[in-house]
Amino acid sequence: MKIKVQNTPKKTQLLCAFALEKSDKVLGLPKLDAKTSFVVNQSLKDIEGKLGKLMVIPSTGKKQFQRILIAGIGKKEDITKDTFRQISGKIAQKARELKLKEFSIIIPPTFVIEQVSSTTQVVEGAKMALYKFEKFKAEKEENSPDMTIIVPKSNKVLKSIKTAEIVAEGAIFTKSIANLPPNECTPSTLANFAKTISKNKMKCKIISKPELKKKGFGGITAVGQGSKNEPKLIIMEHNRGSRNEKPIVLVGKAVTFDTGGISLKPGANMDEMKFDKCGGCTVLGIMKAISELKLPINVIGIVPSVENMPGGESYRPGDIIKLYNGKTAEILNTDAEGRLILADALAYGEKHYAPKAIIDFATLTGACIIALGTNVAGMVSNNEKLSKKIFESSKNTTEQIWELPLNQEFMDMIKSDVADMKNMGIGRAAGTITAAAFLRNAIEDTPWTHLDIAGVAWTQTATKEKSYNPKGATGFGVRLILDYLQKL
Template sequence: MKIKTESSAKKRTSLLCGFVLENSNKVLGLPKFDSKTTSAINQSLKDMEGKLGKFSIVPIPGKPIQRILLAGIGKKENLSKDTIRFVSGKIAQKARELKLSEFSIISPPSFVTDPISAVSQIIEGTKMALYKFEKFKTEKIETSPNLTIIVSKSDKITKAVKISEIVANGAIFTKSIANLPPNECTPTTLANFAKIMSKKNKMKCNIISEPELKKKGFGGISAVGQGSNNQPKLIILEHNRGRKNDKPIVLVGKAVTFDTGGISLKPGAAMDEMKFDKCGGCTVLGIMKSISELKLPINVVGIIPSVENMPGGESYRPGDIIKLYSGKTAEILNTDAEGRLILADALSYGEKHYSPKAIIDFATLTGACIVALGTNVAAIVSNDEKLTKKINESSKRTTEEVWELPLNQDYMDMIKSDVADMKNIGIGRAAGTITAAAFLKNAIEKTPWTHIDIAGVAWTQTATKEKSYNPKGATGFGVRLILDYLQNL
């Protein structure tokens, strides 16, 4: 990844890419060429009309610039914080399709979008679009092409480039782990990833295993994990770069490395996708990696309860009553509602041991979330308006969309049990996402808290909107969102 301020006409490149607004007669930032080339560019502009995502390539034989790619970005009034990211991703994929070793993109001028935002979107779009999960492929894609971004000024751009690369790499790190199959990623594997990352990035790491989990009262994690030969783990990472007495932000991520549903067995169709039930925990790993590399001057704790939910002779059962870390009891009515049990333990632990200023959790928690919001928007449920507002602001900047659902006493009443403090599912299919959040709220005493249900957005599904920077598989949703939130505290 390079930044150049030289005239793009003088640069030697296999592919020079410029953005075009809809119905525009020029390419943004493109210099003047000879009459023959200019004529070819003008004809291409007429043909493509600057429509969003539409391309036209103009060859220039015998010149330092071998080809010019015109990339439509639509109408100026319709530009979003995602437009340049989306189109840049498509450009990068085209460059790889052409088997180029390098390509260049001219950053759009300031009258189109903020220069810092533009460069960030170009970097995030290209890096994430070129990511491909190939660990188990015998024939791999050739090396991805290198990008040069051409800007009018370099002021403050260098810092933006470094930040954007770290953020994009954090999302890719999350994707690379989330995409792993269950036989290659058990709770122990996930804990080892955390250990390696923490050592490399100078974070404190603590792993709590069986039987210590049982001894310390993590009843939810122990119950869900007891049916598998792969023992559960509680992974704790600490980034301490803030002032010593500053309360930390606690991030909690559900990491069920595979979810069969347990005794309440899931249907066989699409069960393979339950390798993605660890995406919440992978999101926390990606965020913590980026936080440390950005050297953010804050205190952040990442807590990842990790289990494998399997049916077996030792599995927990419908009808069981378990005692959670908070001391409250839960009646088990469905063993496939396991994520809230392990999250409740982690949330209680995080609040008790760290007295945080805020807690944010991520979980592929409910299918009901997909029914309610589809596969492009995450649900949030919170007990604090200020925290929700800040996350919403970050959502608008990063275009990782969230939508808040209510949580009042009526929903809390829906999980009351006749034989325990609460039950692990609500009443029928009603408000499934909210009643799951209501269960989690019982784990929080007084800390500002936001729950983010990423069941619909954590990986690409049937109705997922096409985004060039989210190839098939895990999306890394939440990494860019929360890094933006943390950088703007």
């Protein structure tokens, strides 16, 4: 999709404008000939500006606009920071359905919502809604119409459009990798993606199996040793801040396929375990976007990537392994593998980069889905200031998160009789928090926030339908953390 900006509407196949609920006007629509104006007014009565309702009508007169689309945005007081993202996504999909080459959207006036904000939402919603994962289909949907945005031009607006395009493309990149099947995406594949997006933009280092073992990455080595697809630790460096500025470290769990290992998962829905790499894919998408945005900060992306398979060399329940930070972990369940590889990566990030903050992303626990459902991510942190900033960004991007507590009682729940800790808590109690407690043991004093995205990383049965999140991976966290990083 190519995006243009115009101050006023010009010739277009589809002119799109918004209408508030029970309003007798379409926002920003130019003067029309009498016949078209009559049809528009009648159509407006039909949809009543109800949220999400679309009406496409033919234009008469000089045919400057072949069709006009009216989109309801509901009551003014109910408009959220997601409204125009949702509706513009539906508009873009309607334009594709009509097999159009291009369409135009009139940005509503500031009295409805601040125009830069609504413009950003329109760009993100339209671009992401047109994404489809069709890599393995013989017949592909090739039509992605271009979009013209009708809004008073200013440097601020033009910059917001460019930024929104890069952010949306970062989320799409994350989705496109996360949707790949396990036979097409191994740890080595992810490493190659990292090299590609880092080329001439960022430093990229890949640590492979022999070096992982030699340097004491006991968690990554243990989880990955049952698969013929060897584990990788991916490290990307975006260094555009001052030399003395401490970086932000982003860590993402990337289990390219998770069978559960010796503690084998049930067969039902195991195909969805291709999405166990979503945390790592999120980090890749963020790093791609910040390099293209040329953010003047230092950010390190670390992705521990493994395939968790049963086999003759698999790690076992009862094993005791030594993690990168020197602590030992008793293995009670090989399906609690994500915390093991994350613990290594977190400890490495803290030791080698002395960061001012660490944020990790992981499809870590089914317990998070039980607690918060499939539309809200769990957050656990050791630093109130950091968690508040991330929470504020989540409100801006409407990627919902909810903070869970982490006190000494939860830390005690993962103490082991035979090692420093165990990789499971006590029964099914507080599964999301005890997993975070394991991660907390990998970090000393650095401000840290953990996001459990198990429920939100891909569309599931109870996932709220959003036009810009077609079936499959959602790219959750990319827009959220890019908002946080841009504010730095």
